[in-house]
Amino acid sequence: MKYKRILLKLSGEALMGQQKSGIDPLVVNRVAEQIKEIQNQGVAVGIVIGGGNIFRGILGATRGMDRVTADHMGMLATVINALALQDAIEHLGIQARVLSGIEMQKVAESFVRRRAMSHLTKGRVVIFGAGTGNPFFSTDTAAALRAIEIEAEVVMKATNVNGIYTADPKKDPKATRFDSISYQDVIEKNLKVMDGAAITICRDSGIPIFVFDMNEPGNLVAAVQGEAIGTLVYSDSM
Secondary structure: OOOOEEEEEEOHHHHOOOOOOOOOHHHHHHHHHHHHHHHOOOOEEEEEEOOOOOOOHHHHHHOOOOHHHHHHHHHHHHHHHHHHHHHHHHHOOOOEEEEEOOOOOOOOEEOOHHHHHHHHHOOOEEEEEOOOOOOOOOHHHHHHHHHHHOOOOEEEEEEOOOOEEOOOOOOOOOOOEEOEEEHHHHHHOOOOOOOHHHHHHHHHHOOOEEEEEOOOOOHHHHHHOOOOOOEEEEOOOO
């Protein structure tokens, strides 16, 4: 394996399957099986998961809700997804722990960096719920922060597209994929890889981001092995 410790960023929408919302158990199980495969090969896995399949805070705010309230609802949605993924992983015989950015002791452990590091050292998959625990910050930003905190070697950004393109490949047939691209180019070209705060954090910390399509079976394993199945965003100093 090219990487021994990763931070996997999953969107909530990735768990919907063909549904319009909610959680598709078959999709969650497929994700869990890929996680088990790399974990069995000695890769320490931290996961940040979104909640857009249940509730998206920023969308609620645009419809008249108080932004802080809406973001708290979105964070709770990520915990629901985290618990679903934990259950699927543990059904495969792998220990997993949910660490929440918001205290909810009867549901999940509170996030403490040393606790997260201890779980990873013991071979457990760690799923980070509730984003950063603060409103106005996306789960992209949470992924960047948690990656630094657990000393991950890379942020694996799982999407529905096999990398970063010059334009939306679903709308523009002439769009071409970048095999690799610097953070500076991502910023200058205004490519929507992750939100601005997450990009800045990863760039300043020198952590690469690998964007790939996790819907294809075996792609997570291939990504961790370093195969060119997506786009690598690298620090200018690398």
